[in-house]
Amino acid sequence: MSSEFLASRPQFDSRAVAHGVSVEKEPAGLQPSAGSATAGYRSAKYTPGEWHSNCRAILHQAALDGDEARRIQRDSKSLYQITEAATQRTQAEGTRMLGETLQDIHLWRSELQRHIEQLQTDTDALMALKLRLEKALDATEIPFAIATDNLNCRAQRPGPDLVRDTVEEELLKEVDLIRSVQALLKSTRDQVVIQIKINREAKLTLELDWSDKYEAYKFDDHSGRLNNMSPDTKLHPSSATLQEQVSNRPSWTKFTHDNLSKAIQAEEATNNLRMLVERVLLETTEDLRAQRSSVDQAFSQRCEELIEARTxxxxxxxxxxxxxxxxxxxxxxxxxxxxxxxxxxxxxxxxxxLRSIRPNMELCRDxxxxxxxxxxxxxxxxxxxxxxxxxxxxxxxxxxxxxxxxxxxxxxxxxxxxxxxxxxxxxxxxxxxxxxxxxxx
CATH class of the missing domain: 1.20.58 (Methane Monooxygenase Hydroxylase; Chain G, domain 1)
Structure with a gap:
């Protein structure tokens, strides 16, 4: 080792170093060497006072660190208890709100299902009425053919009997009535076809909404069954961010409410149309029956007149x-x-x-x-x-x-x-x- 004096080294606080702060202590002063024999061994050594001071500093710092650690432990325990209770409350509140949402979804889904079934029933009833209208429309072809054939046959009557009598007037009324009935049945059938289309569109809208709520119910029901011990949970950091183009509670409620309102309007329109169709079929049938009776009565009266005239x-x-x-x-x-x-x-x-040839005076006008x-x-x-x-x-x-x-x-x-x-x-x-x-x- 060199006999030259070594430069004195700085002193560092181990606590400060632990905190990442460098604290450099100046040397308290170089002590003169005890002798030449100790030359080269005294460099950078502490005095007993320094040693005792350093020990006291370490003990003091350790005591401070212990107090700080105990404080942090108390704060951590209190924070843990608070956060645990808050987490449990938040989780319980989320579970409760999921349950309420499930109830709401179930109620809306039940209401949607009821109106879907009602629309299906109404559509089936309208299909039956449409079939009745078509059958009634086809049935009017026979009376129309009979009335027109009657007019054509009566046009072949001999000259003296070719008169515009009551029978012909009633037959012409019957032809006009059948034409008006056919026009009314066709227009009513077209209304029924339009209403069937509206009902199917409303039913499809409700079915899509019901399907979405069915899927949402499954997800929310599964979400509500999850707990801290569930094995199929994992972290999804991005799921907590607010998504764009999402609905809120009022818009969610309004969407289903609007769909149900359209369905209810379709149901009311269907009921009104069904009553209209029934009334149209009844009135047209009665009108045709009454006109048929009038024509038959006119024919009977005409036949009686012909029989009486022939007699x-x-x-x-x-x-x-x-x-x-x-x-x-x-x-x-x-x-x-x-x-x-x-x-x-x-x-x-x-x-x-003989007397004219009498002679002479005998020719006398006696x-x-x-x-x-x-x-x-x-x-x-x-x-x-x-x-x-x-x-x-x-x-x-x-x-x-x-x-x-x-x-x-x-x-x-x-x-x-x-x-x-x-x-x-x-x-x-x-x-x-x-x-x-x-x-x-």
Whole structure:
């Protein structure tokens, strides 16, 4: 070792060093060497006073550190107890709020389920009503075809019977009524189709909301069952940050409330539409039934009129035939009477001729002559009157024959009209749909 004096080293507080603060102590002064023999061994050594001072400093610092440690331990225990109680309270509050949220979700989900089922029931009822409307609409085609065919058949009636009577007016009313009923049924069916679409959209919205709440219920239910001893918990630091585009409690409640409000509106509209459809089907069926009765009654009355007219014509035809026979016999009698006047006329004229050739003064206009002349004039006048009467009788017979032919023609016309009215039109109207069919069943 060098015999030269070594530089004295600084002193460091071990506590300060432990705290990371460097505390340099200046040397208390170099002590002179005890002798040359100790040269090189005295450098950087402490004195006993320094040693005792250092020991006291260490003991004092240790005492301070112990007090600080005990204080920190007391504070740590108190903080641990406070934080533990706060954590337990917070966890219990979170569990309680999760339970309340589960109850709310369950209530909303139950309400959604109830309205989903109600919408499904309403939609099924509307589908049944739509089918009834289509069946009722199809059923009106038969009455329309019957009414139009009746009009076409009655257009083939013979001229004298081709009249715009009550039957035709009622048939035209029936055609117009059926057309208006068909238009009403079509518009009502379109309303039902639109409402079915609205119900399905509302039901889909509720089902999506119900599905979201079902998933949320499972997550919240699992979250509520977690505790400090659950093995499937792990740290998710980013989950505690506020996420963007998330709903709050009022918007969450409003969303479901709005969906339910739309569903309730759809249910109310469905109920109103169902009552409307039932009323439309009932009223249209009653209107068609009433008009059918009016047409049938008009047909029956018309057939009675035709039968009565035909009966009167047949009776008149019989009387006309009797008149024709009597008139023919009268003509024969008149001809015989005229023929019977020829002999007396020949006698009278022969007498006058013979007396006209009397000679000289015998050719006298005496009483016999005057009587014969009067007889001839009388026979001529009688024959003339008989011939005139014969002419009138023949004219009357001709007119009777014309009347007979007209009556026979009119009887055939009435028979043909009666065939159209009763055997074709009324028989065809028996195919008229029943009231149940017209109601869509």
């Amino acid at each position: 009167n014509l047949e009776l008149l035809h019989t009387q006309t035939l009797e008149q024709i026979g009597a008139q023919e016999r009268n003509i024969v009698a008149l001809l015989q009477a005229i023929h019977n006047k020829e002999a007396p006329l020949r006698v009278a004229q022969s007498r006058l001729y 009483e016999p002559q005057l009587s014969l002349e009067g007889e001839v004039r009388q026979i001529d006048a009688t024959v003339e009157s008989l011939r005139q009467q014969l002419c009138e009788a023949r004219g009357s017979l001709s007119r009777l024959e014309e009347s007979r032919m007209a009556i026979e023609k009119d009887v055939k016309c009435k028979n043909h009209s009666l065939f159209i009215e009763r055997d074709k039109c009324m028989a065809q109207r028996k195919r008229y749909p029943t009231m149940t069919t017209l109601s869509g069943y």
